[in-house]
Amino acid sequence: MKVLVVGHGGREHAMAWKLAKSPRIQQVYVAPGNGGTAQDPDLINVPITDLSLLRQWVIDNHIGLTVVGPEGPLAAGIVDDFRSHGLRIFGPSQAAAQLESSKAFSKAFMHRHGIPTAAFETFTDPVQAHAYVDSRGAPIVVKADGLAAGKGVVVAMSLAQAHAAVDFMLQGDALDVAHNSGGARVVIEEFLQGEEASFMVMCDGKSALALATSQDHKRLLDGDQGPNTGGMGAYSPAPVVTAEVHARAMREVILPTLRGMEKEGIVYTGFLYAGLMVSPDGQIKTLEFNCRMGDPETQPILMRMKSDFFEVLLAATSEGLEHIEMNWHRRVALGVVMAAADYPMNPRKGDAIVGLPRDQEDAMVFHAGTTQRDSQMLTSGGRVLCVTAMADSVRQAQQKAYQTASTISFDGMQMRKDIGHRALKN
Numbered sequence: 001m002k003v004l005v006v007g008h009g010g011r012e013h014a015m016a017w018k019l020a021k022s023p024r025i026q027q028v029y030v031a032p033g034n035g036g037t038a039q040d041p042d043l044i045n046v047p048i049t050d051l052s053l054l055r056q057w058v059i060d061n062h063i064g065l066t067v068v069g070p071e072g073p074l075a076a077g078i079v080d081d082f083r084s085h086g087l088r089i090f091g092p093s094q095a096a097a098q099l100e101s102s103k104a105f106s107k108a109f110m111h112r113h114g115i116p117t118a119a120f121e122t123f124t125d126p127v128q129a130h131a132y133v134d135s136r137g138a139p140i141v142v143k144a145d146g147l148a149a150g151k152g153v154v155v156a157m158s159l160a161q162a163h164a165a166v167d168f169m170l171q172g173d174a175l176d177v178a179h180n181s182g183g184a185r186v187v188i189e190e191f192l193q194g195e196e197a198s199f200m201v202m203c204d205g206k207s208a209l210a211l212a213t214s215q216d217h218k219r220l221l222d223g224d225q226g227p228n229t230g231g232m233g234a235y236s237p238a239p240v241v242t243a244e245v246h247a248r249a250m251r252e253v254i255l256p257t258l259r260g261m262e263k264e265g266i267v268y269t270g271f272l273y274a275g276l277m278v279s280p281d282g283q284i285k286t287l288e289f290n291c292r293m294g295d296p297e298t299q300p301i302l303m304r305m306k307s308d309f310f311e312v313l314l315a316a317t318s319e320g321l322e323h324i325e326m327n328w329h330r331r332v333a334l335g336v337v338m339a340a341a342d343y344p345m346n347p348r349k350g351d352a353i354v355g356l357p358r359d360q361e362d363a364m365v366f367h368a369g370t371t372q373r374d375s376q377m378l379t380s381g382g383r384v385l386c387v388t389a390m391a392d393s394v395r396q397a398q399q400k401a402y403q404t405a406s407t408i409s410f411d412g413m414q415m416r417k418d419i420g421h422r423a424l425k426n
């Protein structure tokens with residue numbers, strides 16, 4: 001079978017890399033892909049981003065399965081469109097993708113179905129939003145409603161910061177948020193304390209199969225300082241997700257979400273990602289839902305996957321996942337993001353990347369914001385690379401990832417030096 005991965009990030013490079021290992025796959029295509037997928041002899045880039053042109057290309061080229069990486073095409077309805085043309089595609093429908101594409105929808109949904117999450121209110125009127133901030137006090141969290149590539153959240157430690165966030169989210173357009181109907185909207189919510197984990201499952205419309213756990217590093221700078229980003233590094237498994245927390249996440253978050261969706265007439269298929277806050281006593285609250293795999297979490301997760309990813313996706317889009325069991329390497333995988341100058345606000349493009357090492361089975365440089373020009377690799381986006389390594393412990397995986405990254409450089413490169421720090425403290 002021929003398979004298409006939609007997207008151009010590090011997550012999609014990792015998905016395509018993993019799929020290409022399946023003996024049952026004839027060819028893996030990536031649309032549009034990046035510099036890394038372009039140079040991989042096992043992968044072919046398809047330079048199409050328009051969804052109806054892509055659908056026609058899929059029909060013309062007899063692609064047997066499409067898997068969607070990012071939220072944009074899902075929120076735009078790629079799954080509904082492909083299915084209506086009889087094509088096999090793994091992902092949620094546009095209606096289901098609202099769990100990610102609208103924070104106001106997802107918070108109201110959680111409230112309706114008793115899914116644990118921070119107390120919140122939603123506003124379009126800045127006067128009311130400011131008044132709410134004053135009535136609740138700081139710290140407090142302000143979130144833009146629409147998709148913002150992980151940058152639409154301000155964890156305000158002071159009232160001044162919270163007021164400023166309300167103003168720039170409701171009045172400015174600095175973040176490039178994809179507004180939902182009705183225009184700019186914010187969710188203002190209670191500040192939660194604890195340790196975060198990324199909890200992902202695959203859904204076939206009936207059952208949910210958990211992937212390996214992971215932990216992201218959302219802040220730009222070491223010690224979890226600086227602005228929120230799409231994620232600066234991740235590792236798998238996440239020790240904070242004990243067996244008990246795992247069972248709780250399935251029982252209190254994932255299954256009620258699938259049942260709640262069903263009650264509202266929406267069948268959930270595709271990846272579902274719950275960002276969890278785990279308190280010291282093991283209680284969990286849902287920070288957010290994503291309707292896709294995480295980036296950069298996917299890179300370490302797929303490195304640890306022993307099962308044939310293609311077989312699992314095939315089952316998820318045919319007979320179902322109920323009888324599928326996934327196997328994982330017991331080792332730890334850890335990925336370090338190398339980001340462009342001025343990421344996340346205004347990433348610079350066009351810097352030459354030098355010193356890329358040769359790929360190894362357990363030390364891979366997954367590309368994200370790169371493009372190949374002649375024989376040069378250039379930066380073309382905020383998160384440029386994710387250097388991912390697997391070893392017997394968090395410390396060894398960390399050493400190996402940083403060692404692999406050490407030869408790589410480009411002007412203005414930003415990289416955290418402490419990915420995995422929480423697991424090392426435990």
Ligand code: AMP
Pocket residue numbers: 118141143150153155189190191192193196218228275287288
């Ligand atoms: P989100 O996109 O909603 O996951 O938010 C991005 C990041 O902001 C999360 O990964 C957390 O680090 C932080 N965050 C979001 N909501 C809260 C909250 N209620 N309390 C504390 N931190 C939060």
Ligand code: GLY
Pocket residue numbers: 150216230231290293294295296297
């Ligand atoms: N790394 C967080 C996300 O993919 O949303």
